[in-house]
Amino acid sequence: MTAACALARDISEETLARHGFADPTAAHRAAQCAALWAAETRRRADRAALDRHADKGTA
Numbered sequence: 001m002t003a004a005c006a007l008a009r010d011i012s013e014e015t016l017a018r019h020g021f022a023d024p025t026a027a028h029r030a031a032q033c034a035a036l037w038a039a040e041t042r043r044r045a046d047r048a049a050l051d052r053h054a055d056k057g058t059a
Contacts, residue, residue: 005028005033007033007034007036007037008024008025008027008028008033008036008037009024010037010040011024011027011033011036011037011040012040012043014043015036015039015040015043016036018039019032019036019039021036
């Protein structure tokens with residue numbers, strides 16, 4: 001089994017699945033770590049923005 005790099009290990013299952021990968025090792029083998037990490041960063045930023053927006057509505 002091939003080990004995945006630090007970038008691939010921190011990519012969520014949601015992002016992996018959205019891009020057609022079963023696990024971080026598959027993404028690493030396909031040399032898509034950097035592209036998926038960028039997508040993961042955008043997903044996290046979007047989720048944080050939605051959370052902030054929701055918090056403003058309850059305050």
